[in-house]
Amino acid sequence: MSTSTYVLSGLTCEHCVKAVSEEVSALDGVTEATVDLVAGGESTLTVTADRELSDDEVREALEEAGEYQLVGRG
Numbered sequence: 001m002s003t004s005t006y007v008l009s010g011l012t013c014e015h016c017v018k019a020v021s022e023e024v025s026a027l028d029g030v031t032e033a034t035v036d037l038v039a040g041g042e043s044t045l046t047v048t049a050d051r052e053l054s055d056d057e058v059r060e061a062l063e064e065a066g067e068y069q070l071v072g073r074g
């Protein structure tokens, strides 16, 4: 198991949190994805997975979820 944190922008409400956590949770190997919302600022995504995810995979999930950007690793 590995836990990684990511800094996200573009999230504004609980709807965004739900969309992002659902898409990231759907990635292969992910057991948990939680978002600490900072509306309009930099939110933190914490992902627990049984393998190392690439930043591209996380970016793609964010694009599926909506207009959200990966700022960097937390």
Ligand SMILES: [Cu+2]
Pocket: 011, 012, 013, 014, 015, 016, 017
């Ligand atoms: Cu929202």
